[in-house]
Amino acid sequence: MAAAQTGDGEVYRTLLEEIMPGLRAMVRARVFDHAAAEDVVQNVLLSLHRARHTYRPERPFRPWLNAIARNAIVDSFREGGRRREREVGVELIDEFAAPWAEPIGESEVLSPELAAALERLPDKQREAVQLIQVEGLSVVEAAARAGVTSGALKVRAHRGYRALRKALRGAGI
Amino acid sequence: MSGPAQDLIDALATDLAPIRRIPRVREGLAGVVGIWGVVTLGAAWMREPRLDLSIRLATDGAFAGILLGLALAALAGTIAGLAGAVPGREPLERRARWIGLGGLALALIVGLYASLVAQGAGATAPLGQDAVCLSMGVSIGLAPAAVLLAFARRGHVLRPARDAVLLIVGGFGLGGLAVQIVCHHEGARHMLLGHVMVPPLLLALAAIPLTLWLASRVR
Structure with a gap:
């Protein structure tokens, strides 16, 4: 350890x-x-x-x-019984929270800084963030789409959020 | 091994970032007591330092009993609060918790008994001094409580309600202890209301919000 x-x-x-x-x-x-x-x-x-x-x-x-x-x-x-519900809402847990309050949504235009930061993420992390935050899927649905377990998707999304948060802070946002 | 758990292990182990370890419990204790010492010295300097502490300890049983009870509550409560934030330190936390809560009970019982027995006799503090000492105890306790809270925030709190109680008893027990050491006023009723009541007052005011905050950190 x-x-x-x-x-x-x-x-x-x-x-x-x-x-x-x-x-x-x-x-x-x-x-x-x-x-x-x-x-x-x-x-x-x-x-x-x-x-x-x-x-x-x-x-x-x-x-x-x-x-x-x-x-x-x-x-x-x-x-x-609330466990499953909490898994779906894992983005509400601080450590796994996205650096923005609401899902972005497919129709909305990303800020240039966020789009650039998203583009720089490793493929797996970008996919996890996009599925949850851009397409608005639940963790379970996103995990099924990505072909991984919910736990693995949570970890990828968490790492993506962390990298995005760092990038946005670096850009002074 | 394969399956979801293996996928999760792979995901957790990939790109693993180095992390900073939580300080040892004794390092946390040194930090809390160090901050408390500085603040208490400042408070003693602002008021005139009292030089009769050893004489009072030898001659005033209520003073000595309350001081001992507050010291046990403060130090053991602090140790229990720190140990509660570190998984695997449950035996230490359990021992310290009972010593700390026992110390607070001792201070309350001695203060109550002495104030009832000594009612109408002996020295009493001026009107309003209870509130002055109480607020001073709360103010002094804020600094060690903040250090304790920072430690708990860094750690992995397993029982938020229990840890909230221990953080308050430890941090504000140190506040009450400081006032017991620097206060010039005598009288068991004053020591009970102005010094011993610092941790119970904060327990009544802050235990629930602190529990909710700690729970939100771990859930």
Whole structure:
């Protein structure tokens, strides 16, 4: 995890793959429906990713992981039926929010700065942002269109928003 | 392994950016106490520093009990508030939480008992001094509370309501403690209303908004 905190993606991938069996077992002990359990596992992974800066190398890894996983599982239960709705509205979560208030819409003209910043995004991130913010699709619909999972699309859109926000700030907007 | 979870892992691991680690709990504690020390020294300098602290500790049981209770509430509440923002530090948070809340209860019980027993006898503070000390405690507590809040904002708060209570007890407990140290007025009723009531007042005013704010950060 310490290496992942320095930006080593390969080590991070290996770590996440290694903890997956344990996470799955932990989730499936509480969630019996297979599809729902997979959703919860993905939520746990996203929580873990968002909290990765709170790991301290001098502390043991397992209690840190378990605390985040337990909490994410409880949250998933607590949200219950609202979970799906929240996934669709993930753009409302600060960290995943677009740098503008409303979806842009296909008919509206983008500002030159925004259009240029959008153009500079990597293809996958641009596609995610366009599907959600320009075409106004929900995360689930956009994920289906892009042929990836909702979680993966959220991550792409999040990274796109972050890059756009940085670009717009750089342009003084 | 394949499937949605693997896709998500791939997406998370691709272009992974380096991140800055959250400070250690003890570093956070040093920051909070350091800020509090500076503000308290400033407050003591503005009022005349009192030099009879050790004499009062030895002779005034209510003063010593309240000081001990506020010190426990402030320090343990601060440690619990900091630990609550770091996943995996639950055992520390749990221990500190009970010590902190126990300290606040001790200060309240000692203050209440002493003010009831000493009612009509002994020194009393001038009218209005309770409110002056209360507002001073709140003002001094703002700085450590802000540092605590900044730490919680950087961290990963797992229980917003619990952490809101602990941040207030820790931060404003330090405010009450500072007033207990620098205030020149005596009387158990004054210490209870002007010093000990700083954290409970803030709990009543700010616990719910702070809980909602913390919840909005983690949900």
